[in-house]
Amino acid sequence: KGDSGLSEINLLKRQVSTLEGQLRALQSSFSKYKQVIMFPNGRIVGEKIFMTSGYDGNFDSLKQRCSQAGGQLASPRNAAENAAIQQIIVLYNKSVFLGINDIQTEGHFKYLNGENIGYSNWHTGEPNNQSDAEDCVEVHSSGKWNDRSCGEKRLIVCEF
Numbered sequence: 001k002g003d004s005g006l007s008e009i010n011l012l013k014r015q016v017s018t019l020e021g022q023l024r025a026l027q028s029s030f031s032k033y034k035q036v037i038m039f040p041n042g043r044i045v046g047e048k049i050f051m052t053s054g055y056d057g058n059f060d061s062l063k064q065r066c067s068q069a070g071g072q073l074a075s076p077r078n079a080a081e082n083a084a085i086q087q088i089i090v091l092y093n094k095s096v097f098l099g100i101n102d103i104q105t106e107g108h109f110k111y112l113n114g115e116n117i118g119y120s121n122w123h124t125g126e127p128n129n130q131s132d133a134e135d136c137v138e139v140h141s142s143g144k145w146n147d148r149s150c151g152e153k154r155l156i157v158c159e160f
């Protein structure tokens with residue numbers, strides 16, 4: 001019994017070592033695969049991935065498309081996430097709409113889940129709710145935000 005116990009341990013050691021090798025190979029392959037699929041339309045910030053398909057549409061249309069893809073409209077929670085979105089804007093030379101709006105209560109900007117925003121990057125003088133018709137948030141190539149009519153068409157950027 002003592003001997004068979006030892007050989008069982010040795011068998012397990014070999015199996016662990018095999019699995020370690022397979023895990024290293026998988027990690028390296030996954031790391032390369034991530035680089036490939038991020039080129040040139042995606043950005044990784046921490047656990048979050050921002051991605052555009054190049055589609056332009058109004059707020060409802062962008063929101064629906066991101067949701068259908070299993071993500072949601074880009075909702076930057078900090079300066080690093082906003083900078084990643086800005087890079088995509090500069091690449092396409094098109095402004096985007098964020099997953100943030102004050103449709104429910106004028107002047108109270110919220111994420112799509114209804115939570116109040118905890119980060120913002122408004123351009124000076126914004127949000128100004130021009131003509132009482134601006135409930136969505138566009139981001140310019142400067143990275144700065146402006147409230148804008150949700151019916152305008154902007155570039156899609158989803159987060160996953």
Ligand code: GMH
Pocket residue numbers: 125126128130134146147148
């Ligand atoms: C007004 C002015 C501009 C500003 C726009 C913008 C529209 O036209 O205050 O300076 O850029 O509004 O807020 O969404």
Ligand code: CA
Pocket residue numbers: 126127128129130134146147148
């Ligand atoms: Ca505005």
